[in-house]
Amino acid sequence: MTDVPITTTPILELDAVGFRYRGGQEALDDVSLAVGAGEAVGIVGQSGAGKSTLLRLLLGLDRPTTGSVRFDGSALDPRDRTRVRRFRASVQAVFQDPYSSLDPRQRIGRIVAEPLRSLRLATTEQAAVRASEALEAVGLPADAASRFPHEFSGGQRQRIAIARAIVPNPRLLLADEPVSALDMSTRIQIIELLAELRASNGLALVMVSHDLGTVAALCERTMVLRHGQVVEAGATAQILHDPAEAYTKQLIAAIPRLPR
Numbered sequence: 001m002t003d004v005p006i007t008t009t010p011i012l013e014l015d016a017v018g019f020r021y022r023g024g025q026e027a028l029d030d031v032s033l034a035v036g037a038g039e040a041v042g043i044v045g046q047s048g049a050g051k052s053t054l055l056r057l058l059l060g061l062d063r064p065t066t067g068s069v070r071f072d073g074s075a076l077d078p079r080d081r082t083r084v085r086r087f088r089a090s091v092q093a094v095f096q097d098p099y100s101s102l103d104p105r106q107r108i109g110r111i112v113a114e115p116l117r118s119l120r121l122a123t124t125e126q127a128a129v130r131a132s133e134a135l136e137a138v139g140l141p142a143d144a145a146s147r148f149p150h151e152f153s154g155g156q157r158q159r160i161a162i163a164r165a166i167v168p169n170p171r172l173l174l175a176d177e178p179v180s181a182l183d184m185s186t187r188i189q190i191i192e193l194l195a196e197l198r199a200s201n202g203l204a205l206v207m208v209s210h211d212l213g214t215v216a217a218l219c220e221r222t223m224v225l226r227h228g229q230v231v232e233a234g235a236t237a238q239i240l241h242d243p244a245e246a247y248t249k250q251l252i253a254a255i256p257r258l259p260r
């Protein structure tokens with residue numbers, strides 16, 4: 001009997017994607033990436049490498065100039081509302097700045113429940129229960145739901161943003177520099193939280209960072225971008241211990257060392 005390979009369709013794929021901003025240079029050139037269930041992929045590169053652009057394409061905020069983006073094996077047609085809703089529930093995002101990403105006028109419970117409301121995934125009562133569960137999952141106190149963003153620290157606000165992202169039970173979390181606005185000890189706590197969520201929920205992760213150290217803590221696979229092109233891609237351990245390119249060596253040299 002021959003072994004039949006198990007083939008699982010990736011959740012999200014970029015296939016030979018290129019992207020050019022209007023009037024600008026090529027921000028991405030021939031980039032391919034596939035993220036399967038439970039996988040964690042880091043995207044690293046210096047400022048201007050194209051990391052945020054790549055995430056915008058994955059999120060469907062921009063469409064590639066060349067190549068294609070596939071969700072569950074096929075391109076997303078904006079007219080297919082059912083599939084777009086499934087995409088939005090399945091793929092959630094967390095951004096760098098936990099100060100600007102939370103509406104200061106809304107209570108935390110309402111902020112966290114927002115994806116459930118906008119995707120009409122739960123009644124008001126169910127949404128409140130699920131928001132409380134998500135807040136508990138990210139380690140915030142039970143009374144957090146009735147408070148406002150200004151009452152929380154930067155690290156706690158990032159926990160709130162993560163709670164909002166996990167509330168619709170996504171399969172994939174896209175994180176754009178999720179810890180770079182935080183101090184070192186808070187960074188470690190948020191990295192640990194993301195690792196726990198991966199382990200407990202089987203959440204796949206694509207994390208963008210200029211810091212290879214942060215990516216190495218969470219992601220088994222890494223793609224190194226420079227000027228919109230893939231410099232190297234593969235197992236994070238391999239890239240860290242045996243980088244093929246001088247550019248990657250520079251990124252490794254820039255990893256901050258914790259004081260001993």
Ligand SMILES: Nc1ncnc2c1ncn2[C@@H]1O[C@H](COP(=O)(O)OP(=O)(O)OP(=O)(O)O)[C@@H](O)[C@H]1O
Pocket residue numbers: 021022024027045046047048049050051052053054210
């Ligand atoms: N809205 C825009 N209009 C025109 N060009 C843009 C726009 N956003 C980004 N770019 C350009 O596209 C390229 C890639 O930018 P991008 O923000 O994706 O890089 P990045 O790796 O995320 O950088 P950073 O780490 O500084 O956020 C850069 O040359 C940038 O100047």
